[in-house]
Amino acid sequence: VLERLLLPELREAVLTRDWKGLAELCSVIHPSIISQMLVNLEDIELEWATFEHIDPMLRTQIFEYLPEEIQDALVARLPIEELADLLEMMAHDERVDIVKRMDEEHQALTMPLVARAEREDILRLVQYEEGTAGSIMTTDYAAIRADLEVHEALTQLRREAPNRETIYYIYVLDNQRRLIGIVSLKDLILALPSKKIAQIMREDVVLVNVDLDVETVARELAEYDLLAVPVVDNEQRLVGIITHDDVIDVVIEEATEDAQLMGAVQPLGERYLDSPFWLIVRKRVVWLCALFFAEMTSVYVLDSYEHGLFDTFKYVALFIPIIMATGGNSGSQGASLVTRSIALGELGLSDWYRVAVRELLSGIVLGAIVGLIGIATVVWLGHPAEFAMVLILSLIAVTTSGSLVGSLMPLVFKRLGMDPAVASGPFIASLVDVVGIFIYCSIALAVLSKFQ
Amino acid sequence: VLERLLLPELREAVLTRDWKGLAELCSVIHPSIISQMLVNLEDIELEWATFEHIDPMLRTQIFEYLPEEIQDALVARLPIEELADLLEMMAHDERVDIVKRMDEEHQALTMPLVARAEREDILRLVQYEEGTAGSIMTTDYAAIRADLEVHEALTQLRREAPNRETIYYIYVLDNQRRLIGIVSLKDLILALPSKKIAQIMREDVVLVNVDLDVETVARELAEYDLLAVPVVDNEQRLVGIITHDDVIDVVIEEATEDAQLMGAVQPLGERYLDSPFWLIVRKRVVWLCALFFAEMTSVYVLDSYEHGLFDTFKYVALFIPIIMATGGNSGSQGASLVTRSIALGELGLSDWYRVAVRELLSGIVLGAIVGLIGIATVVWLGHPAEFAMVLILSLIAVTTSGSLVGSLMPLVFKRLGMDPAVASGPFIASLVDVVGIFIYCSIALAVLSKFQ
Numbered sequence: 001v002l003e004r005l006l007l008p009e010l011r012e013a014v015l016t017r018d019w020k021g022l023a024e025l026c027s028v029i030h031p032s033i034i035s036q037m038l039v040n041l042e043d044i045e046l047e048w049a050t051f052e053h054i055d056p057m058l059r060t061q062i063f064e065y066l067p068e069e070i071q072d073a074l075v076a077r078l079p080i081e082e083l084a085d086l087l088e089m090m091a092h093d094e095r096v097d098i099v100k101r102m103d104e105e106h107q108a109l110t111m112p113l114v115a116r117a118e119r120e121d122i123l124r125l126v127q128y129e130e131g132t133a134g135s136i137m138t139t140d141y142a143a144i145r146a147d148l149e150v151h152e153a154l155t156q157l158r159r160e161a162p163n164r165e166t167i168y169y170i171y172v173l174d175n176q177r178r179l180i181g182i183v184s185l186k187d188l189i190l191a192l193p194s195k196k197i198a199q200i201m202r203e204d205v206v207l208v209n210v211d212l213d214v215e216t217v218a219r220e221l222a223e224y225d226l227l228a229v230p231v232v233d234n235e236q237r238l239v240g241i242i243t244h245d246d247v248i249d250v251v252i253e254e255a256t257e258d259a260q261l262m263g264a265v266q267p268l269g270e271r272y273l274d275s276p277f278w279l280i281v282r283k284r285v286v287w288l289c290a291l292f293f294a295e296m297t298s299v300y301v302l303d304s305y306e307h308g309l310f311d312t313f314k315y316v317a318l319f320i321p322i323i324m325a326t327g328g329n330s331g332s333q334g335a336s337l338v339t340r341s342i343a344l345g346e347l348g349l350s351d352w353y354r355v356a357v358r359e360l361l362s363g364i365v366l367g368a369i370v371g372l373i374g375i376a377t378v379v380w381l382g383h384p385a386e387f388a389m390v391l392i393l394s395l396i397a398v399t400t401s402g403s404l405v406g407s408l409m410p411l412v413f414k415r416l417g418m419d420p421a422v423a424s425g426p427f428i429a430s431l432v433d434v435v436g437i438f439i440y441c442s443i444a445l446a447v448l449s450k451f452q
Numbered sequence: 453v454l455e456r457l458l459l460p461e462l463r464e465a466v467l468t469r470d471w472k473g474l475a476e477l478c479s480v481i482h483p484s485i486i487s488q489m490l491v492n493l494e495d496i497e498l499e500w501a502t503f504e505h506i507d508p509m510l511r512t513q514i515f516e517y518l519p520e521e522i523q524d525a526l527v528a529r530l531p532i533e534e535l536a537d538l539l540e541m542m543a544h545d546e547r548v549d550i551v552k553r554m555d556e557e558h559q560a561l562t563m564p565l566v567a568r569a570e571r572e573d574i575l576r577l578v579q580y581e582e583g584t585a586g587s588i589m590t591t592d593y594a595a596i597r598a599d600l601e602v603h604e605a606l607t608q609l610r611r612e613a614p615n616r617e618t619i620y621y622i623y624v625l626d627n628q629r630r631l632i633g634i635v636s637l638k639d640l641i642l643a644l645p646s647k648k649i650a651q652i653m654r655e656d657v658v659l660v661n662v663d664l665d666v667e668t669v670a671r672e673l674a675e676y677d678l679l680a681v682p683v684v685d686n687e688q689r690l691v692g693i694i695t696h697d698d699v700i701d702v703v704i705e706e707a708t709e710d711a712q713l714m715g716a717v718q719p720l721g722e723r724y725l726d727s728p729f730w731l732i733v734r735k736r737v738v739w740l741c742a743l744f745f746a747e748m749t750s751v752y753v754l755d756s757y758e759h760g761l762f763d764t765f766k767y768v769a770l771f772i773p774i775i776m777a778t779g780g781n782s783g784s785q786g787a788s789l790v791t792r793s794i795a796l797g798e799l800g801l802s803d804w805y806r807v808a809v810r811e812l813l814s815g816i817v818l819g820a821i822v823g824l825i826g827i828a829t830v831v832w833l834g835h836p837a838e839f840a841m842v843l844i845l846s847l848i849a850v851t852t853s854g855s856l857v858g859s860l861m862p863l864v865f866k867r868l869g870m871d872p873a874v875a876s877g878p879f880i881a882s883l884v885d886v887v888g889i890f891i892y893c894s895i896a897l898a899v900l901s902k903f904q
Contacts, residue, residue, distance in 0.1 A: 030656050032676055154641070161642055168620050168637070168679075185620070185637055189606070190613055204482050222704065224484055225697035227620075227679065244696045245677035248703060252674065255707035256792050262714055263788020263876065264781055272793040273806060280810070281817050284785050288851070291781050292822050296829065298773040306766065314758065317769055321750040321776055325885055328780075329716055329743050329878045333736050336715020336877075340708050341724040354725060358732070365733050370744050377748065399740070424715065425788075425877060426781045433777055 010037050014046060019053040026058055035065035044073050056082070060089040067274075072101055084113035087122070091165055093138035093246065096125040125240075133217050134210040136250065137231045137240030142170045144197060146180060151193035157185075169228050171238055172201045179205060179230055179238045207232050210239055215254055218247045219345045258343060261419060262336065264291065264426035287426065294430040298437050305441040308449075315383055316444050319391065320437060327398030327436035328429035330366055334359050334406030335424030342410060342420045352411050359407040363400030371395040386451040390444045397443065398436040405432055462489050466498060471505040478510055487517035496525050508534070512541040519726075524553055536565035539574070543617055545590035545698065548577040577692075585669050586662040588702065589683045589692030594622045596649060598632060603645035609637075621680050623690055624653045631657060631682055631690045659684050662691055667706055670699045671797045710795060713871060714788065716743065716878035739878065746882040750889050757893040760901075767835055768896050771843065772889060779850030779888035780881035782818055786811050786858030787876030794862060794872045804863050811859040815852030823847040838903040842896045849895065850888040857884055 006029055013021040014037075026034060034054075038047050051059060051074055063071060063086065075083060075098060087095045087110070099107060099122055111119055121139050128134025142164045144153050153170070161167050170188070172181035181201030191200045207230045208217050221229045221244060229247075231240045257267040266283040268275050302310075302320075310317050338355060341347035347355070371392030378388040406428045410420035458481055465473040466489075478486055486506075490499050503511060503526055515523060515538065527535060527550060539547045539562070551559060551574055563571055573591050580586025594616045596605050605622070613619050622640070624633035633653030643652045659682045660669050673681045673696065683692045709719040718735040720727050754762075754772070762769050790807060793799035799807070823844030830840040858880045862872035 028656060030658065030676070158641055161638055167641075185641070186613055189610055189619075189637070204480060206482065222697070222700045224482070227696070244679070244700070245674070248674045248696070248700055251700060251703050251707070252796065255703070255710075256796065258707075258711065259714065259788050259792040259795075262711065263784045265785045265789060268789070271796075271798045272789050273799060273803060273810075277810065277813065280789075281814055284782070284814065285818055285821050287785070288778065288781055288818055288822055289825060292774065292778055292825060295774040295777045298777075299770045299829075299833075302770045302773070303767075306770075310766075310769070314762075315755075317762070318751045318754045318758075320772065321754070321885060321889060322744065322747040324773055324776070325747045325750075325878075325882060326740065326744055328881070329740055330736070332715045332878050333717045333739070336711050337717060337720070337724050337732075340711040343711075344704065344708065344723075346723045347725060351725060358725075358729065361729065362733055362736065366737055366740055369737050370740055373741060373744060377751075381751075426777075426784050429780070429881070430777060433773060437773060 007033070007037055010034065011041075014041065014050045017049065022050065022053060023055070026054055031058065031061035032065045035062045038062070039067060039070065044070070048074060048077050056085060057089065060086055064091060064094050068097075068101070071098060075102065076106075080110045081113055083110050087114050088118045091138055092121060092125065092140045092240075093136060093165075096122055099126060128210065131214055132210065133208050133212045133214065133231045133242060134240070136214055136217075136246050137210070137242045138165050138246075139240045140165045141228075141230070141238070141241040142167045143173050143177075143238065144170055144183075146172050146174070146196070146198040146201065148197050149193065150188055150191045150195050150197065150200070153183075153197055154188060154193075157188075166228055166241075166243055169226075169230075169241070171230055171241070172197055173238055176235075177237045179207060179232055179236060181205065182230070205230060208242070209234070214250050215343070216345065217242055218250045218254070221247045222251070254343065257419075258339065258421040261421035262339070262425040264288070291426055291430045295433060297434045301434060301437050301441065305445065309441060309445045313387075313444065313448050315387070316390075316441075316448070320440065323394055323398055323440045324433045324436050326370060326395060327402040327432040327439075329402070330363060330399040331402035331406030331428040331432040332425055334362075334403040335410055335428045338407045339410045339420045339424045342414060347411075349411055349415055352408060355407050355411065356404065359403040360400060363403035364396055366403070367396030367399035368392070370399065384451070386447055387444075390440075390447045393447070394436075394440040394443050397439045398432070401435055401439065402428075402432040405435070459485070459489055462486065463493075466493065466502050469501065474502065474505060475507070478506055483510065483513035484517045487514045490514070491519060491522065496522070500526060500529050508537060509541065512538055516543060516546050520549075520553070523550060527554065528558075532562045532565055535562050539566050540570045543590055544573060544577065544592045544692075545588060545617075548574055551578060580662065583666055584662065585660050585664045585666065585683045585694060586692070588666055588669075588698050589662070589694045590617050590698075591692045592617045593680075593682070593690070593693040594619045595625050595629075595690065596622055596635075598624050598626070598648070598650040598653065600649050601645065602640055602643045602647050602649065602652070605635075605649055606640060606645075609640075618680055618693075618695055621678075621682075621693070623682055623693070624649055625690055628687075629689045631659060631684055631688060633657065634682070657682060660694070661686070666702050667795070668797070669694055670702045670706070673699045674703070706795065709871075710791065710873040713873035714791070714877040716740070743878055743882045747885060749886045753886060753890050753893065757897065761893060761897045765839075765896065765900050767839070768842075768893075768900070772892065775846055775850055775892045776885045776888050778822055778847060779854040779884040779891075781854070782815060782851040783854035783858030783880040783884040784877055786814075786855040787862055787880045790859045791862045791872045791876045794866060799863075801863055801867055804860060807859050807863065808856065811855040812852060815855035816848055818855070819848030819851035820844070822851065836903070838899055839896075842892075842899045845899070846888075846892040846895050849891045850884070853887055853891065854880075854884040857887070 006025060010025045013025055041047050140163060142157060157167050168185045170183050171179055174180050181203045182205045183201045187200055206224050208220060210231050210233050228241045228243045230238055233239050260267050264287040268283055374391040374395055375388040378391055409423040409428060413423040414420045458477060462477045465477055493499050592615060594609060609619050620637045622635050623631055626632050633655045634657045635653045639652055658676050660672060662683050662685050680693045680695045682690055685691050712719050716739040720735055826843040826847055827840045830843055861875040861880060865875040866872045
């Protein structure tokens with residue numbers, strides 16, 4: 001907060017290329033704020049010149065806070081020796097992302113210059129599939145053996161701490177690197193120095209498999225209020241840890257993706273205002289066209305009722321939009337409730353029956369309530385009484401079918417291995433629109449032709 | 453994971469009221485799993501009997517993991533002396549929530565039995581308004597003076613640690629309790645024992661004011677990858693800290709609320725399947741009726757075009773649903789993009805102009821693309837060529853107005869101090885529906901009557 005006041009000075013130092021002043025300012029300002037200033041420069045030449053003049057240790061920290069585009073631009077300009085140094089110093093989970101985004105030639109030139117242990121670590125982490133625990137874990141965790149005494153463990157930690165992302169949880173491994181327990185640094189500090197680790201460690205460790213999807217990992221960590229969760233392979237060997245800050249990022253990213261899908265936008269993967277214009281158009285036009293085709297069905301449905309219904313009872317057509325919208329809205333409601341519950345892990349495929357019963361009843365009740373308002377309107381507008389019956393029956397039918405389709409579709413999508421969020425919002429609304437128009441026209445035709 | 457295997461045994465112990473077996477199992481199973489088992493019992497008598505037989509220290513931990521309804525039911529049954537003990541032992545931020553939910557009489561009976569320091573702490577925290585940093589902070593943080601030496605600080609921490617929620621960040625205060633620096637436990641462990649705290653502390657502390665809203669607090673903590681963020685009053689005195697686990701909860705809760713609002717559901721505040729049926733109906737019916745009234749306008753708009761437009765050009769009515777839906781969809785797209793960006797703090801009110809320009813252009817391009825598909829349809833269905841012009845003009849107009857209204861409305865809502873998420877999804881769709889019908893009918897009437 002205080003240091004934000006120094007931002008203009010920092011910017012001034014960069015713009016006047018006062019590298020000595022820059023170094024001084026950098027020593028007192030948090031790296032994330034320096035990175036923010038770099039982003040605001042919006043000039044890659046200047047960003048590069050600044051980056052070049054910051055000392056390697058600090059620049060690693062700043063680099064980790066930069067957005068991907070700028071990271072990639074800087075990586076492209078860095079001499080490969082310096083890039084190799086940068087990779088060696090970076091957090092293990094962050095540097096893998098950089099390497100993944102480099103082209104093969106650049107990788108082939110750079111990787112041989114990275115120290116062997118670090119290189120092997122990168123090559124191992126690169127293999128994990130996107131969206132799995134392995135893809136966001138880091139390998140710079142602290143591990144000890146169970147037969148150490150507390151004071152020996154502390155000595156080991158002191159030696160290793162500068163290279164560890166966190167030393168607040170320390171993992172206890174056996175000779176095969178299998179995870180057998182955990183001690184927190186708090187436990188270590190509180191324990192008698194001569195106690196054995198085996199005596200003070202907790203054995204009921206919350207852990208995740210390396211292939212588990214990141215959303216489930218996030219839920220586990222949030223559920224148990226952990227700082228980090230250990231990741232093991234199929235032989236229970238510790239292969240990495242996932243820390244709380246990465247989990248917050250996952251949670252935020254997932255929520256953004258879901259919100260965009262619910263609004264019929266393919267996830268942007270970037271900030272809205274920073275995204276290129278054509279990227280946004282592309283992410284939207286796919287959905288807009290798909291939904292347009294889906295809605296096309298409504299033209300045919302209406303056309304088929306032209307003679308016999310709209311010809312005779314003109315006022316029936318006036319209520320098409322309101323029937324459509326009400327069905328769509330109740331569908332969106334059901335969809336957003338169920339989609340979010342799935343995302344939170346509260347709801348699984350096996351609950352489909354409970355969901356269906358609940359939504360069936362909700363739909364009937366909601367339709368009846370809205371239908372009463374509809375009847376009042378019909379009376380007030382002076383349409384015939386039998387049309388009031390058409391309206392309330394149609395509203396009950398569309399809210400019920402909307403609620404059912406809206407709530408069950410996300411489960412169907414999940415069953416098919418697709419993102420349930422796709423099946424909410426406009427997708428459901430379009431589906432329900434056409435169904436709603438069909439229901440309304442059928443009921444109107446059946447009832448009104450009887451009364452004629 | 454392993455301990456989940458013990459769940460049936462735990463349940464068995466409870467059901468057979470084998471309290472000795474229960475105690476043994478409880479000593480090896482994580483409190484959160486025991487609490488899960490209690491929830492699954494779905495029988496408050498049995499939950500209470502179990503709770504009664506678990507020792508006070510462990511039961512405090514289990515209690516903190518229970519959902520609110522069960523917490524409240526247990527609080528109502530606990531003898532007030534035991535309730536006072538429970539409150540004394542609980543995390544400072546959690547117990548405040550319990551006290552807030554107790555009725556006044558119960559509070560008046562219980563609070564005098566709570567030890568004085570703890571009671572004063574509760575009374576202080578109770579005052580902070582919901583949604584502010586103060587309302588989710590905890591006061592059991594570790595604080596030290598700057599003139600201590602590292603080994604003295606460690607001794608102090610060892611003494612206090614059992615009562616502190618986290619000792620991984622230690623806050624350095626002056627005589628007026630103003631926050632002047634921070635040291636991490638890692639720094640302490642690594643430093644020479646004879647160094648002064650003042651020499652090793654960081655002075656550029658990321659902190660938040662006690663009145664700041666929780667969403668912004670969450671963003672600060674996530675941005676800086678912190679374990680906890682200190683909360684200060686207007687005189688810069690440290691009054692509490694907010695820890696990473698509470699921030700994850702805030703982020704998840706906000707995303708759920710936004711997702712529900714975007715689906716036109718008032719936030720439930722509970723799990724979907726656990727919510728009472730009538731609660732869900734109530735949270736939905738408000739929106740459904742409000743949107744129904746809004747859509748009512750479409751009946752009037754269509755009615756006013758009956759003579760002169762639909763009488764003469766019947767096929768025009770067939771395309772009403774598809775025009776409405778396309779406008780609504782582009783509105784939802786704009787709304788979800790902007791709402792999410794506001795939630796992430798990427799976008800502020802001052803960006804409205806950039807948003808407007810971007811959405812205006814997007815709307816035109818998207819409308820033109822969808823319009824070309826529309827023209828193809830018209831040709832294929834054999835409607836007159838001038839109607840193709842009506843369709844593409846209308847589609848461009850509705851996607852543009854939809855995108856503009858959808859993207860700017862959340863900003864308007866924010867300006868008015870309301871939740872921007874309200875202005876996305878069905879709300880926007882309904883607004884855009886009516887505007888879309890009006891635009892379409894006007895264009896159709898103007899163009900077609902000219903060609904007649």
